[in-house]
Amino acid sequence: MNKWWExxxxxxxxxxxxxxxxxxxxxxxxxxxxxxxxxxxxxxxLFLFVIQxxxxxxxxxxxxxSVDAAHESVQFIMSQVKFGWLIRSVHSWTAxxxxxxxxxxxxxxxxxxxxxxxxxxxWITGFLLLVxxxxxxxxxxxxxxxxxxxxxxxxxxDIAGVIPLVGKAIKTFILGxxxxxxxxxxxxxxxxxxVLPAFALLIMGIHIILVQSLxxxxxxxxGETKEIFFFPDxxxxxSVGWLLILAVVGAVCVFLPWEAGPKADPFASTxxxxxxxxxxxxxxxxxxxxxxxxxxxxxxxxAVLGFMLGGLLLMLVPFLDRRAAHEKxxxxxxxxxLAVVLYIIIMTALTxxxxxxxx
Amino acid sequence: MxxxxxxxxxxxxxxxxxxxxxxYPVIRYLIPPRQAEAxxxxxxxxxxxxxxxxxxxxxxxxxxxxxxxxxxxxxxxAFSATCTHLTCTVRYEGDTETLFCxxxxxxxxxxxxxxxxxxxxxxxxxxxxxxGGDIFVSRKA
Ligand code: HEM
Ligand code: FES
Numbered sequence: 001m002n003k004w005w006e007x008x009x010x011x012x013x014x015x016x017x018x019x020x021x022x023x024x025x026x027x028x029x030x031x032x033x034x035x036x037x038x039x040x041x042x043x044x045x046l047f048l049f050v051i052q053x054x055x056x057x058x059x060x061x062x063x064x065x066s067v068d069a070a071h072e073s074v075q076f077i078m079s080q081v082k083f084g085w086l087i088r089s090v091h092s093w094t095a096x097x098x099x100x101x102x103x104x105x106x107x108x109x110x111x112x113x114x115x116x117x118x119x120x121x122x123w124i125t126g127f128l129l130l131v132x133x134x135x136x137x138x139x140x141x142x143x144x145x146x147x148x149x150x151x152x153x154x155x156x157x158d159i160a161g162v163i164p165l166v167g168k169a170i171k172t173f174i175l176g177x178x179x180x181x182x183x184x185x186x187x188x189x190x191x192x193x194x195v196l197p198a199f200a201l202l203i204m205g206i207h208i209i210l211v212q213s214l215x216x217x218x219x220x221x222x223g224e225t226k227e228i229f230f231f232p233d234x235x236x237x238x239s240v241g242w243l244l245i246l247a248v249v250g251a252v253c254v255f256l257p258w259e260a261g262p263k264a265d266p267f268a269s270t271x272x273x274x275x276x277x278x279x280x281x282x283x284x285x286x287x288x289x290x291x292x293x294x295x296x297x298x299x300x301x302x303a304v305l306g307f308m309l310g311g312l313l314l315m316l317v318p319f320l321d322r323r324a325a326h327e328k329x330x331x332x333x334x335x336x337x338l339a340v341v342l343y344i345i346i347m348t349a350l351t352x353x354x355x356x357x358x359x
Numbered sequence: 360m361x362x363x364x365x366x367x368x369x370x371x372x373x374x375x376x377x378x379x380x381x382x383y384p385v386i387r388y389l390i391p392p393r394q395a396e397a398x399x400x401x402x403x404x405x406x407x408x409x410x411x412x413x414x415x416x417x418x419x420x421x422x423x424x425x426x427x428x429x430x431x432x433x434x435x436x437a438f439s440a441t442c443t444h445l446t447c448t449v450r451y452e453g454d455t456e457t458l459f460c461x462x463x464x465x466x467x468x469x470x471x472x473x474x475x476x477x478x479x480x481x482x483x484x485x486x487x488x489x490x491g492g493d494i495f496v497s498r499k500a
Contacts, residue, residue, distance in 0.1 A: 268417060270448045272461045284463075292477050357464070
């Protein structure tokens with residue numbers, strides 16, 4: 001084995017200049033301190049994204065993106081194709097877990113103030129990745145063309161339609177017409193399997209290059225720390241996390257395979273108990289609670305504009321948090337962040353615990 | 360302006376023009392072409408006697424859904440079934456004699472007015488006529 005290995009290295013070395021990569025990998029170190037647990041979540045996102053690509057490519061083999069065939073093809077995958085249920089369940093469950101881990105990754109970077117210079121662009125590319133993955137989730141949800149996903153898409157896109165002035169044009173653009181139809185399914189499919197993956201790979205590439213070249217940040221006030229080698233120590237610890245999450249995915253898929261639901265009927269009533277995927281429920285429940293009118297303005301317009309403003313502020317936080325930029329503690333930002341996290345948790349919990357809220 | 364600035368402006372401007380002329384068709388391609396919407400004027404929603412008192416039926420009206428209600432007093436009423444909040448399709452609830460939208464728990468009375476929940480406006484009401492055994496529904500003039 002050693003002979004063969006050496007021969008191969010001798011062949012590849014002058015062609016790929018492997019030693020440059022090896023030198024980099026051997027020098028790279030990761031600080032270890034009481035918060036370094038949170039450094040693992042970015043790597044878990046990466047791992048889950050790879051699962052999504054692999055299972056997504058497999059699903060493409062049998063899925064058909066048309067109103068007449070989409071739901072039927074998903075049922076075919078679930079009932080006829082060997083292990084089709086497994087591939088589809090892994091894709092659907094991992095999508096949900098991935099968004100959850102993204103939220104954890106983002107908020108841990110937020111509370112550790114990892115967005116401080118020179119990592120502003122790491123933060124912004126990360127934020128864009130979160131937006132892209134929410135779009136992945138939203139577009140993927142429609143593809144089985146079932147009752148729930150049909151109405152979730154109607155509500156979700158009408159939310160875009162609420163934006164003053166440009167809303168209607170944006171809504172028509174997203175839907176491919178005035179309402180959710182076959183054109184919408186084609187468009188969402190196009191986004192989900194072509195446009196979003198291309199942008200995600202590009203932005204993820206920038207994000208990871210930035211992380212590699214800048215190294216891990218240390219939280220404010222943590223002085224000299226122990227450091228461990230990235231390779232192999234950190235990678236080995238990373239892979240423990242990957243294996244754990246893989247076990248979780250496997251377990252939920254076997255015990256709770258993803259359902260296909262009844263086929264969408266655009267001329268039937270919306271089913272009772274409808275709700276979007278969990279990561280949109282905090283906005284969904286907010287929309288249940290805002291009054292129809294707040295001063296003469298329609299309540300949902302204010303709510304939607306509020307969420308957009310919140311997202312914008314979150315994206316720009318590296319430039320707003322001037323104290324952290326000067327390596328000073330910024331408890332105000334931590335407090336606001338904590339309030340946002342609590343809001344998201346409470347609203348999400350209410351969705352499931354008090355579905356009749358405001359009824 | 361010296362010669363170098365002129366050339367730079369000229370080349371830069373041409374490059375920009377080229378980029379725009381490539382992007383324009385792509386952007387227009389992405390915007391969906393306008394299609395004639397199916398606008399219904401007057402359609403048969405049901406047969407007389409098809410609906411028991413205190414029940415309702417959804418039917419297709421143009422490109423969206425509408426609801427025909429036979430109230431417990433035997434009065435026929437029709438509305439657009441598209442909730443004025445965020446476009447879910449309402450459902451008739453016999454026990455409360457209301458129209459309910461499960462998306463954000465909006466509720467309308469049988470005149471189409473909002474009773475509770477976030478919908479900002481009443482449901483659009485349609486004209487109902489009975490003629491020769493058929494129930495016709497049309498948009499109000
Ligand atoms: C699929 C999406 C994403 C992938 C694959 C990804 C991947 C990674 C990886 C591998 C790291 C290094 C390890 C770590 O810090 O956990 C990292 C760091 C980082 N990520 Fe992400 N990330 C994603 C999304 C996000 C999002 C949504 C944000 C925030 C808006 C974000 C902000 C950051 C920041 C600021 C760092 C630097 C942390 C530090 O230096 O301490 N990332 N990311
Ligand atoms: S869409 Fe009907 S209440 Fe929101």
